[in-house]
Amino acid sequence: MAVPGARARGWAAAAKAAQRRPRVEDAGAPPSPELASRRAALYVHWPYCEKRCSYCNFNKYIPRGVQEAAMRNCLVTEAQTLLQLSGVRRVESVFFGGGTPSLASPHTVAAVLEAVARTAHLPADSEVTLEANPTSASGSRLAAFGAAGVNRLSIGLQSLDDSELQLLGRTHSANDALRTLAEARRLFPGRVSVDLMLGLPAQRVGPWIGQLQELLHHCDDHLSLYQLSLERGTTLFTQVRQGALPAPDPELAAEMYQKGRAVLREAGFRQYEVSNFARNGALSTHNWTYWQCGQYLGVGPGAHGRFMLQGTGSHTREARIQTLEPDNWMKEVMLSGHGTRKRVPLGKLELLEEVLAMGLRTDVGITHQHWQQFEPQLTLNDVFGASEEVKLLLEQGLLLLDDRGLRCSWEGLAVLDSLLLTLLPRLQEAWQQGTPSPVPGG
């Protein structure tokens, strides 16, 4: 395996060509003839950042020096090992997240993609996304990532207000972000996403809507609106707790969210998930896989995956977590080919709970066909049709259950977590009544 195969090198070029193809297919449609159990999305975690953002509690490290070659080798090794274990034949999307993966060299990204293409089928039109930080993504670097096989960019723009960016501990300015965005759009037309945060301490509704409208002048076909959640252990959390910053007002955040959704709808965006908006069919197929409970492999320190180990003959889906700390993870990968720290077999009910909780995040919700793929016996109507509590939610107009399936209304989507507290126990109840002795993965 010392020499990257010709097929792999050819893949980057083919992908390069494929990315110009307009995407029109509905992400909801089954995209390939391969069995669902032989398909997967692949997530690759780059654990390093230049600087700690004040709101971020992800698994990231501020290194003094990255041994990139070692890291690259380990990512490659683990991707190959996990692909083999999973028996996955077709990788439908790759997502380089972090951390700040745009700090990695394009060579590393290329090496991982080549390894994937060597081990499984990586179609030329597979979505390959890289998270990019405006300060670490000059035009030439972005072009180099494109040459390495990346065909979609997700830019952590977060805000168009410099004082807010400072509050968040971001290293870039609003201008940096817009420049990066323009560059990215030039390089990856129709395939650039930007993140915008809402609900920051002291943030007001009017100015935030102003930011969103300004952003609409510059953005491409994909946008994510994320409400800030204060996470324990972050600088922001401490500042708020100590009273140095006002606590974010949930009422205002709710208003920003509702108004923001409306503004984007006006602008022709489809809200295909709680926080995600796309036009011209530019949905992220990688993320769609999460919400549709497709299989995904997680490669890199602290990455999560959910897949069956068909390579070893198992038919039980497992939730897997890789070792968090990069150095330890690398040691494990070098020792045993992968750094999986935790494996939890998912029971059938647990899988259905995920199907429910994740599926309802999307606009199409859970179609009858989709549900049937996971549970052929118990229909959505069997589970939810007779429940008084569910009926109440339907009557309140928060939830819809019809011949298409089960989904949230516009209002319901904003309070999904409350709805799930009624739906999940109902599912458990129906499951216990319907299947007295569940055999996981049977």
Place this chain on the structure above:
Amino acid sequence: MWTLAGRGWWLGRALAPWVTGAANMALPGPRPAPTGRAPAEFRASDRLSSSAGLKEKLDMSIFPVENIRNFSIIAHVDHGKSTLADRLLELTGTIDKTKNNKQVLDKLQVERERGITVKAQTASLFYSCEGKQYLLNLIDTPGHVDFSYEVSRSLSACQGVLLVVDANEGIQAQTVANFFLAFEAQLSVIPVINKIDLKNADPERVEKQIEKVFDIPSGECIKISAKLGTNVESVLQAVIERIPPPKVHRKNPLRALVFDSTFDQYRGVIANVALFDGVVSKGDKIISAYTQKTYEVNEVGILNPNEHSTHKLYAGQVGYLIAGMKDVTEAQIGDTLYLHKQPVEPLPGFKSAKPMVFAGMYPVDQSEYNNLKSAIEKLTLNDSSVTVHRDSSLALGAGWRLGFLGLLHMEVFNQRLEQEYNASVILTTPTVPYKAVLSSAKLIKEYRDKEITIINPAQFPDKSKVSEYLEPVVLGTIITPDEFTGKIMMLCQARRAVQKNMIFIDQNRVMLKYLFPLNEIVVDFYDSLKSLSSGYASFDYEDAGYQTAELVKMDILLNGNIVEELVTIVHKDKAHFVGKAICERLKDSLPRQLFEIAIQAAIGSKIIARETVKAYRKNVLAKCYGGDITRKMKLLKRQAEGKKKLRKIGNVEVPKDAFIKVLKTQSDK
């Protein structure tokens, strides 16, 4: 053989009689061993003079009545009652003079922590003066009017009191209340001004206050420092000179007053008795005037301050007896004991304990129910004044409705549960025993009484069936520096109190007397008083019977449905204020739901207060990708599990702790 000496007595310290085994285990620090007498303890704590007397039983007949003095020390909190007791015990050789003698008679952790005496202790002191051997019985009283009945019973065994007043603080509310208890019992009062060693001590001013308030000539005050021992000897002199011996007759049939009782798990009930007439010895058959039960005396003795058995006890003497009683309710405070076949007129003033404050008590976790039950049982073994009824609440589960003599009694009980039994409880807001005079013939027949006492708001009878409602009232005494008078009068007015009296006890101190509805002071009155007087005002109260009151039952509704556990009895004039407060507290503790929640306080169909919990506008995790899924599912499942435990009132889901926050007493210690 022992001889009577002014000091140098050693009778050994044994088990504090009221400490039960289990309770004792939980107490930190040097303590008597949990069971039986403890030789190690003897050696450790008593090393004075001869030990010859230990094996000999005392012959108490050598103390004629004229050489006996029975007295109490009464004082406001922290004025030095227990320290003076320590000195008196040392001075008479009852205990060794060491640095460890700090509040020897206050044995409970809560007593030492709070500087109050909860459980009366008694010590017989032997004192030699001008060639005569005296037996001085120091009957320590509980230091708070919650226990005024106990105080009055203890005082009825005395002929005199030492009224201790702090030379710096002067007369305080409790000084006044205690003085009048002693005064009404027609006891000799010896004023003792303590802490004259303090930098800001002003004994002359206190002397004048005493003269003004109690009409005691200023020359009669003894000025001491109990801490340093200054002038304490003259207190003993005054006890002998100014307090008369008891008027009793050894020849008459036995008449003994039970003024306290404690429980020992091995020996049963130990009754503290004062003999008004006659003699009692081991083997006597005695009868309780209250229960009419007969017992055989197994042991008699004196308290020094621990039990030391004697052959007999004679009229005028104070000590203990053990007679096979199984339960402290068999030796109720104020009861009279007499000899079989020699009935006597019971001593006056006996009353069963009358709880004035009721509160629900529940385990924090229902799995703790049995532990709490056994802890309550053990504590009430020694405190028959706590009444216990089983109760249950939809929100709080199975528990009890407990009746206490007063707020302090309740707090002390709760604190002892926590400290001695490591129990963690939910205590609901205290209520007072209201009464209703029934007009409905049907109800009168049902209750077999025209007047009923309501200890649980759920039992409040409708106005149409009642001719009048009554509420308990107390006469409160407040002593304060005059600069706070205005604010305090406003506070009292807000609490529906009626002013009865107001006098200056010196140039800048005022004594106010108010008639308070008891329910107005049970929760936070004392805290408010303390905070608006920067801690300088003192407060005390005594029972003052009942008065008619316009009481109403207030319901709390959630989206139109009544919350049973929050039904409250409230005075008509306070309904709005109380209703608003409950609604506000409930609003703060109810989580948002998918619809708006109206929280209302209502009297009948009339809504008097309202708060609204707005519906959730947004409740959904923003980012939910690969790594977030496990975390989110875990959280959702935990929340869904928690939701199953919620109490549903109509369509509103209420977490258990929401009611607890509303029901719980507000004064967090």
